[in-house]
Amino acid sequence: MLDTRKRISVYQPEQQGLIFPEVPTFTSHAEERKYLKEHLVAACRAFALQGFDYGFAGHLTIRDPERPHLYWTNPMAVHFSLVKVSNLILVDHEGTVVEGDYAVNRAGFVLHAAVHDAHPDILAMCHAHTVYGTAFASLGKKLEPITQDAAAFFEDHAVIGDEAGQVAVEKKAGNKVANAFAGVKAAIHQNHGLLTASRHSIDAAAFWFIALERCCQQQLLIDATGIQPTLVTPERARYSREHVGSEFIGWLHFQTLYDQIAKTQPDMFD
Numbered sequence: 001m002l003d004t005r006k007r008i009s010v011y012q013p014e015q016q017g018l019i020f021p022e023v024p025t026f027t028s029h030a031e032e033r034k035y036l037k038e039h040l041v042a043a044c045r046a047f048a049l050q051g052f053d054y055g056f057a058g059h060l061t062i063r064d065p066e067r068p069h070l071y072w073t074n075p076m077a078v079h080f081s082l083v084k085v086s087n088l089i090l091v092d093h094e095g096t097v098v099e100g101d102y103a104v105n106r107a108g109f110v111l112h113a114a115v116h117d118a119h120p121d122i123l124a125m126c127h128a129h130t131v132y133g134t135a136f137a138s139l140g141k142k143l144e145p146i147t148q149d150a151a152a153f154f155e156d157h158a159v160i161g162d163e164a165g166q167v168a169v170e171k172k173a174g175n176k177v178a179n180a181f182a183g184v185k186a187a188i189h190q191n192h193g194l195l196t197a198s199r200h201s202i203d204a205a206a207f208w209f210i211a212l213e214r215c216c217q218q219q220l221l222i223d224a225t226g227i228q229p230t231l232v233t234p235e236r237a238r239y240s241r242e243h244v245g246s247e248f249i250g251w252l253h254f255q256t257l258y259d260q261i262a263k264t265q266p267d268m269f270d
Contacts (some may be wrong), residue, residue: 019253020247023248029066035071035083036202037060041262041268042258044074045207047128048081049261050210058128059108062202063116069093071116075102084270095116114174115197124182124198124205133194136216140190143215143225143238146222146229152245154237157186157212186212203258204250211253 015259042064052058056070056077064070070090074083088098093116094107102260112125136143140161145151158180177195180187185208194212198205232240243249261268 008126014119022250023251026065032065036065036222036260038269039089039254039258040072040074040088040202041085042116042174042261043126043202043254044080044267045084045261045265046206046210046254046257047126048079048159049257050213052128052130052213053080054129056105057107059105059112060124060126060202060206061108061112061116062124063094064090065205070098071112073104073108073112076105078102084268086270088105103232106162110174111177111195118175118178119181121199122197123196123200124202124204126128126197126205126209126210127193129193129196130213130216132206132220133188133213134192136220137188137193138191140188143212143219143227143234145189145234147215147218147232148240148244150206150209151232151237151240152211152249153186154232154234154241154245156184156241158184158246160187160189160192183243185250198247200247201254203254207250207254207257211250 014163016176024035026035040060043060046059047053058080059073061071061073068258070092072088074080075087075089078087087100087102089102089104090098091104091109092098093113095104095106095113097104108127111127115122115125140159141156142151142159143153144153160177160180177187177189181197185198186194189193194209194210194216196212198208208211
């Protein structure tokens with residue numbers, strides 16, 4: 001499932017033998033599944049550290065490596081900080097829990113199942129009801145390339161304006177979200193919030209969600225000044241997106257979070 005796409009040279013150590021994260025390879029589905037589940041849990045714990053919790057709202061998914069029509073997700077009504085390997089659930093596209101003891105979030109099922117079904121190349125998705133992302137989503141507009149961080153999403157995110165503010169429990173709502181994810185890694189769902197997807201890893205999907213929330217915060221702060229900022233030119237924004245907005249860079253960023261969480265929250269492996 002995880003690939004080993006060519007690393008951008010600026011981030012590749014020039015000296016051999018230095019410690020540097022490597023995208024893993026696996027010898028079995030079981031080995032890969034263990035890795036994916038542990039990183040899904042870490043993504044949930046990272047969301048807790050970022051303050052992305054809002055009751056039972058929010059869901060993260062990753063395809064099973066052996067059965068790609070099934071995906072692992074966090075259990076319904078369990079706080080992000082309490083998600084662990086043992087309480088993850090495996091769900092099919094019909095919303096049936098195939099493995100695990102907890103229920104599935106119906107809204108999460110509708111949106112994620114539609115995206116996973118329409119885009120077999122999308123491996124992971126993230127959604128949560130965050131403060132800045134939800135506030136910015138009410139504006140129904142795209143992020144501007146105001147910083148290098150924001151440029152990571154330049155021409156790589158969509159705005160979903162239809163069904164604005166309606167609870168996503170109907171299949172047609174999921175289909176509209178799925179349509180928006182053609183060729184992009186993020187979407188701003190008007191009056192609802194942020195969604196990210198990855199064709200590489202749950203790590204990348206989770207980091208780009210964290211980054212997107214941060215960019216929304218920055219955009220709102222700048223908008224509050226009433227002053228038009230100097231934008232990164234389209235040419236430079238595209239260059240930045242290719243160099244700091246790739247799937248590999250998202251995965252690489254997340255490794256710092258994974259290592260910190262794994263060392264300080266060992267109960268995640270229970």
